[in-house]
Amino acid sequence: MLQGIKFAADAMVAAAQAQDVTANNIANTDTAGFRKETPVFRSFSSILQDTLRQDAPRVKGGVVLDATVTDRTQGRVVATENPWDVALVGEGYFAVETPSGIRYTRNGSFGLNRNMALVTQDGHPVLGQRGPIVLPERGDVSISADGVIHVDGAEWDRFAVVAAGEGGGFIKEGLNLYRYDGAGEPLPSSAEVLSGHLEMSTVNPIQEIVAMIAHLRGFESAQRAVQLQDITLNKAVNEIGKIA
Amino acid sequence: MLRALWSAATGMYAQQLRVDTLANNLANVNTVGFKKMRVDFQDLFYQTVAPAGARTTSQSETTTGIQIGMGTRPVATQKIFLQGEYESTENPLDMVIEGAGFFQVTMPDGTIAYTRAGDFKKNADGMLVTSDGYYLEPSIVIPENASEVHVGSDGTISVRAGGEIQTIGTMELARFVNPAGLMNIGRNLFVATAASGDAIVGTPGTEGFGTLAQGVLEMSNVKVVEEMVNMITAQRAYEINSKVIKTADDMIALANNMVR
DSSP states (O other), rough: OOOOHHHHHHHHHHHHHHHHHHHHHHTTTTTOOOOOEEEEEEEHHHHHHHOOTTTTTOOOOOOEEEEEEEOOOOOOEEEEEEEEEEEEEOOOOEEEEEEEEEEEOOOOOOOOTTTTTEEEEEOBBBEEEEEOBBOOOSSOEEEESSEEEEEETEEEEEOEEEEOOOEEEEEHHHHHHHEEESSSOOEOOOOEEETTEEEOOOOOHHHHHHHHHHHHHHHHHHHHHHHHHHHHHHIIIIIIIOOO | OHHHHHHHHHHHHHHHHHHHHHHHHHHHHHHTTOOOOEEEEOOOOOOEEETTEEETSSSOOOSSSSEOOOOOEEEEEEOOOOOOOOEEEETTTEEEEEEEEOOOOOOOOTTTESSSSOBOEETSSEEEEEETTEEEEEEOOOOTTTEEEEEOSSSSEEEEEETTEEEEEOEEEEOSSSSSOEEEEEEEEOOOOOOOOEEEEEOOSSSSEEEEEEEEEOOOOOOOOHHHHHHHHHHHHHHHHHHHHHHHHHHHHHTTOOOO
């Protein structure tokens, strides 16, 4: 059989997966703190070389979706005038306490619960320097750019804002949360904390539409390639061998 | 492929909800004491096709995995309790709270509801009521022979009756630890929930409470231009999600057409 038909099918699968990634980006154009994913492809031969080294037969062709890379550019910061909307400017994540352990988020749409604890939209406590941030019943609260929460002018607590250490990274878990993957703990971050603002999604609709068209056309070309090779095979099987 | 279809469908649903909320905000652009709402979204769960850090050889591992998200979901409609604009009406029974706090209203079933709308009226018995005829809590009765009503910044209500000024009652305000947790019940009213916590009742002007002003109304805090811009972006985002559905459908059709 022609190996090309397999390669073309691989390309269709990869384009379809990439389209899924793009669709998720587009669905999250209005999710505060969302970081878009970029699909990265890799040729199959390079993977094979990695695994089998030089002594293996070289197969040239094929493609797979190799990785989805989380884009870490700064999202657009918009003013909301809501004091508990907090945006991060620069690389970093807020730490929150969830039932499954400490998780991280860039969505700073926080609020106070009935116990005066600062929580995310899902009710997970936001962490400060001494565990969950709990505010006093009274007092004027202000947040400075270094993440310090002041009550009546005196320092009360400071947001735990962290960034990845050497070799570590943040992995998406959904619901605006990330898990830290790496040796040890993430490091303190120097990202600026802006109260009364929200960081919007990093998705750029124009880029995504272009990516969507590219994936569609790539899929289409690969499909044509499958069909053409099918025609070739058809000729080989049914016409060359035809007995007059 | 089907993932793209469903992700886009969640995106369309989210934008639809956003337009619904924006429409309600815009419809209430002239509603006294109205507080605008905003829909907050979250990304949905991720399907990990290949985990980060998987071994490729005995010496190397992948640096990033493949994660495919499943779209978005609305997580909250956040009430924004920013102060609305003031409108001077010179009507002595119109009041505004400058700062935090809510007026307390007794509902027909005896429970207490809370409002920022200070457009009070006097009923046939001389009692101060809301536009729906619900009594204020504590109730204030204006004597029949009263000629002038004066509301002090600390909530003291005094009238001129028979040539002398007499105090007839004091307005009390309620505030909440988490006002965003209050529930809207329509008619400009909110009720307390487990999320908002119980009402803390106090005198206007004391710690944590705003002061009262007479002859002024707090209008809606909806800003038309802001809502219009939001509506344009919501409509375009809806459109782009529908294009994703169309594209995903085209791709499925292409795959179906492979077999001649």
